[in-house]
Amino acid sequence: MTGPSMLPTLANDGEWVVENCLFNPDKLQRGDLITFRSPLDRTRTVCKRVIGFPGDVICVDPTGVYAPSTEHVKVPKGHIWVMGDNAAYSRDSRLYGPVSMGLIQGKLYARIWPLKNFTIFRNPTTYLDY
Amino acid sequence: MSAVKRACAALYWLPSLILLTDLYTLKQVSGRSMQPTLNPDSSLLWRDIAIFEGLLTHYYGRYRRGDIVAFKSPDNAKYQLVKRITAVEGDTVRTLPPYPDSEVVVPEGHIWVEGDAFHSQDSNLFGPVPLALVNSRLVYLIWPFRRFGSSTSPANRGVHPRVTPAGGKIKSRMF
Numbered sequence: 001m002t003g004p005s006m007l008p009t010l011a012n013d014g015e016w017v018v019e020n021c022l023f024n025p026d027k028l029q030r031g032d033l034i035t036f037r038s039p040l041d042r043t044r045t046v047c048k049r050v051i052g053f054p055g056d057v058i059c060v061d062p063t064g065v066y067a068p069s070t071e072h073v074k075v076p077k078g079h080i081w082v083m084g085d086n087a088a089y090s091r092d093s094r095l096y097g098p099v100s101m102g103l104i105q106g107k108l109y110a111r112i113w114p115l116k117n118f119t120i121f122r123n124p125t126t127y128l129d130y
Numbered sequence: 131m132s133a134v135k136r137a138c139a140a141l142y143w144l145p146s147l148i149l150l151t152d153l154y155t156l157k158q159v160s161g162r163s164m165q166p167t168l169n170p171d172s173s174l175l176w177r178d179i180a181i182f183e184g185l186l187t188h189y190y191g192r193y194r195r196g197d198i199v200a201f202k203s204p205d206n207a208k209y210q211l212v213k214r215i216t217a218v219e220g221d222t223v224r225t226l227p228p229y230p231d232s233e234v235v236v237p238e239g240h241i242w243v244e245g246d247a248f249h250s251q252d253s254n255l256f257g258p259v260p261l262a263l264v265n266s267r268l269v270y271l272i273w274p275f276r277r278f279g280s281s282t283s284p285a286n287r288g289v290h291p292r293v294t295p296a297g298g299k300i301k302s303r304m305f
Contacts, residue, residue, distance in 0.1 A: 025207070037260070037262030038239070038262070039239060039240070039260035039262065040237075040238050040239040040260075041238070041239050042239060042260065042261040042262035042264075076205070076256075077205050077206070078203070078204060078205035078206050078207065079204070079205075096237070100202070100204040100205075100207070100260065100263060101207045102202035102203070102204065102207035102263050103260060103262050103263060104207075
């Protein structure tokens, strides 16, 4: 994996991960790490975190760089909203909008290299009741 | 022993089988959205069958305006749609009613697809389609026999009247 967009979860360079390409797309959850074909360039596969599902209302950009932070959008049917963990260095749904589920290739399972940083990726989402 | 041999032979030929099925596939086209090019007479019982070229088209990035392509529906990945490319990245398209904006520039890595018939589920409904969703291009129509041959007729090679081309080229070379 290369690139700064998923810092601090994944390092800039030199890490190896295992991904599950046969996962059930219906069981995808908010907060999962996925890989998908980039909508901007079909030759590239990118890794991002799932933020929203069809029907969710999402704030386009909380940081206010790509769009005013008051702008909200509803994720259309069959699409998901993805973001990198390092918002400052990530080209994600804030730029190209919701991503079609047909582009998804796999779900990240674990980091296997370097060995001392071996991690199985757990879903970090906590849901707030109010 | 012969069972083992047979298993080995099957394993040996498996990659080439996979490669062949990825290179060229037969697809049956249903629906009326591509009339009159495909399924011209919907009252007949058969549907058109065509050969679609997969890997090679992908590898060389041979997607041009006027090509008929098969792609996963952006709304529902389980379905495939067959439509004609009317614009590639950078082109300006004057859209039809269901689309919110009257004019749109096709973004990087996307194409604009439309059916030949008027009422069709196409880019006017779901917007530009990322090229990564496209998996093959129609090369030959093989059924029914009387229309055997290339169906992307040269008459359709011209630029669509609602499209202003920008001379954009799709990035070729997949690997």
